[in-house]
Amino acid sequence: MVSEIRLFTEIAYLEKAQSYQSVLSLRGVEVKLVQIEKLNARFLRLNPEIALCVDENGLWLCANGMKMQPDWNAEIARLKRASIKSEMIARACNLAEKPKLIDATAGLGHDSLLMAHLGAEITLVERHPILFTLLEDSKTQAETDPFLSQIVARIHLVFSDSHAFLALQNQEQHHFDVVYLDPMFPQRDQNQQAIKKQAQVKKQMQLLHLLLPEDGEMDLGDHLLVLAQAIAKRVVVKRPRLAVFLNNQQPDHQWQGDACRFDAYFN
Ligand SMILES: C[S@@+](CC[C@H](N)C(=O)[O-])C[C@H]1O[C@@H](n2cnc3c(N)ncnc32)[C@H](O)[C@@H]1O
CATH class of the missing domain: 3.40.50.150 (Vaccinia Virus protein VP39)
Incomplete structure (x- = not known):
């Protein structure tokens, strides 16, 4: 089970990301918030380890250059x-x-x-x-x-x-x-x-x-x-x-x- 994970987000979604961070913390997952400039395909490719990210469409799981949510x-x-x-x-x-x-x-x-x-x-x-x-x-x-x-x-x-x-x-x-x-x-x-x-x-x-x-x-x-x-x-x-x-x-x-x-x- 993942106990600590990074969460990438742009400044525009920082507040949203913080609320996911609190919810996940209550559920036993420590999330390290990382504010980045641009959450795009290049960034995901350069950061292939499993992580979370938040954008206008909410919370995503990402790894190996891909991102996923139940959608x-x-x-x-x-x-x-x-x-x-x-x-x-x-x-x-x-x-x-x-x-x-x-x-x-x-x-x-x-x-x-x-x-x-x-x-x-x-x-x-x-x-x-x-x-x-x-x-x-x-x-x-x-x-x-x-x-x-x-x-x-x-x-x-x-x-x-x-x-x-x-x-x-x-x-x-x-x-x-x-x-x-x-x-x-x-x-x-x-x-x-x-x-x-x-x-x-x-x-x-x-x-x-x-x-x-x-x-x-x-x-x-x-x-x-x-x-x-x-x-x-x-x-x-x-x-x-x-x-x-x-x-x-x-x-x-x-x-x-x-x-x-x-x-x-x-x-
Ligand atoms: C193959 S996926 C299910 C896919 C799902 N049928 C769908 O349509 O997306 C299996 C899921 O079951 C969950 N799971 C496995 N054992 C479980 C358990 N004992 N209690 C609750 N969830 C469990 C796993 O965490 C995983 O998310």
């Missing part, structure tokens, strides 16, 4: 094309029934944005303080967009580790229709073949992999499956097409796509 606006065209019939995730999560759903591995929130658009009521859980803050920023921006605002009204963000969150739901006897899991998978292991088959792991995923620990430290999410099964009628796990089953548990049903598949466990 829910960029998803609008895809959302407008999507339908319950055309989306495999919609069949896997039974979105036609407008389920009460927990997405326990939020990441950039793109899967949840699509599921909320197709009718699900979503509790979106992310444990990484920087990713959570990026998500929160995306949600706040989306609330001002006429199309996205109706969708994000069905998304509730929770900053927590899902092991604790799911266990608490069970303890309090809260039940859900679906728990959706899309844990990280290592770039170099049994899933390598699956990744290689994609033309390029998306830029956003590359940056996610830089931010989240790998090499033995990576939590593959195996324990989440059992916790999820205790509180939901259906657990859906997104996996690379050729990856092993989560927790080595054989699913009851599978939906196979070109790059990924959905494994479903029914109660």
Whole structure:
């Protein structure tokens, strides 16, 4: 987990950057503010280490000359094309029934944005303080967009580790229709073949992999499956097409796509 990180910004966004600094500090991330003259592609190329930056579009994660934020606006065209019939995730999560759903591995929130658009009521859980803050920023921006605002009204963000969150739901006897899991998978292991088959792991995923620990430290999410099964009628796990089953548990049903598949466990 990142405990100290630099945040680059121009003078015009210094105040905004300071407010992100305070929020991140409350979430356990020490941010060193660095005021720079021009936050442009050249600057990012010359400063390839992982860092944050703030500009007119809010908070970004940057590394290797690239910058990334969940950017829910960029998803609008895809959302407008999507339908319950055309989306495999919609069949896997039974979105036609407008389920009460927990997405326990939020990441950039793109899967949840699509599921909320197709009718699900979503509790979106992310444990990484920087990713959570990026998500929160995306949600706040989306609330001002006429199309996205109706969708994000069905998304509730929770900053927590899902092991604790799911266990608490069970303890309090809260039940859900679906728990959706899309844990990280290592770039170099049994899933390598699956990744290689994609033309390029998306830029956003590359940056996610830089931010989240790998090499033995990576939590593959195996324990989440059992916790999820205790509180939901259906657990859906997104996996690379050729990856092993989560927790080595054989699913009851599978939906196979070109790059990924959905494994479903029914109660
Ligand atoms: C592959 S990404 C999910 C991508 C997401 N489906 C999307 O559409 O953007 C996995 C995310 O799950 C988060 N995660 C993994 N284990 C978690 C846990 N136990 N609790 C909360 N978040 C977790 C990671 O921090 C990471 O952001």
